[in-house]
Amino acid sequence: MTKTILITGCSSGIGRMTAKFFQEKGWNVIATVRDKPEEDTELNALDNVLVTALDVTKLDTIEAAMAAGIERFGAIDVLLNNAGYGAYGILEATPEHKIRMQFDVNVIGPLLCTKVVLPHMRARGEGTIINISSMGGKVTFPLGTLYHGSKFAVEGMSEALSFELAAIGVKVKMIEPGMINTNFAETTGSLLDIDPSQEDYTPFLEKVLAGMQQAGSQHSEPIIVAEAVWKAATDGTDQMRYIAGPDAEQLISARKAMEDPEYLAMVRSNMGL
Template identity: 40%
Template sequence: MTTTAVLITGTSSGIGRATALRLAARPELTVYATARRPGTLADLAGAGARTLALDVTDEESMTAAVRAVEAEHGSVGVLVNNAGYGEYGTVEETDLDAVRRQFDTNLFGLARMTQLVLPGMRAAGHGRVVNVGSMGGRMVFPAGGYYHASKYAVEAVTDALRFEAAPFGIQVSLIEPGLIRTEFGGTAARTLAGSAAPTGPYAGLNDAADRQMAQSYRSRLLSAPPEAVAKVIERAATGARPKTRYVVTPAAKLLVHSRRLLGARVFDAYLRQQFRATA
């Protein structure tokens, strides 16, 4: 039986892992689950996925992974650009080397993986690219400007790619999750804590941001498990008419539309209430 090759980045945990597990259960798909350390993917291999080493900040690693899939299938049928993380801190205090590393993963890795699979997709006359962005590509919270900037950039690249790739039979979708209960929240909190001195000028704001993140990720009303995103990625990867955008979680949909309708001044007033420093 001929199967469609699905290449997913960043599957060692969270959304990527849940997506690999879900898609590996479909007999018409051959799922390639990837991570910098493939030894972390044993459970995915047991579930039927094939595993590859892939670091989206390393050219040789990316090229080798794509070549391995193309050697067996001719082309990558679906690329899921999932790898990413949050580097948090204020604009003034965050180390720019850390910001560059974040963009290397969140944007440039995504872009390079896309460049590598497109020639094969064009030759095949079909393919799909599913980019995992964030509701943070549509709105901004304080102490997260650089993370949001990387996701705004993913929005722009995805919009351009969708138009450019369409004549070749390649469909492009953007997934915009809200708060998802993964390791992302913990990583964001650690980078926020390490971005500035505890008694610095933004100490109150950083404390408030840390408190808001902790409360929001604990909330079952505001957050969702990674399986909720995996289900949506499955629709984008396999549906007959995939949407251009999928906002995931009811809370994310409410926030995105509220930001659009309220405008900057009113939304800033809302943020001042939410991120008010405590004595």
């Protein structure tokens, strides 16, 4: 039988590319977007694709999207928790609502989506949960206190969850992309929290922003993440983590090989700190 994947965050970037990739491979795809699914002419034109609304911060939309997907295709074999948000900046300058939003979208959202789909997968005795983590769930950079905190949480919760879900035949996997050529960087830049009145941070900020701009050209294309998701969904192994991108390979490998002082010194040197 044709398998079905539900993907959160398909309006652009990794989610959109992965939805099209799986559709081309012959899968049924439940492609979810936050707003106005009927206006997505590209995805709605594809065979075996259901475009429906899902906001990971709203439980009722999660329940409705999954019910619609099961009604349309009969089952959900794979849940891809892809929807993400990146809040960067000086913690002292960050408003409370952005702190909460970072964890609502990147941590609470995947937990809720997983919780909703589990009774269905448990009844079937099989299924796969794939969470989009990041190399930022293994390594850290300045100004990323909230983002890295959320992705480190994804790593921990996914690994811990794998124990209990193995008891019901459900696998948990993670994708760890590096820098990907999506609108994430553009959106993140617009979300950067900096308070000009906090002058003590100014020299630090100038160096970090210059370092980030220099690194901005080292992006991979979203297709490499879609391919990693495909491997995770179909390889039939118990492998838990899939790295996507040469920068992620390099940095995660370096972090494993280094003690904390050595790694932190490397980041400071690269940023000119």
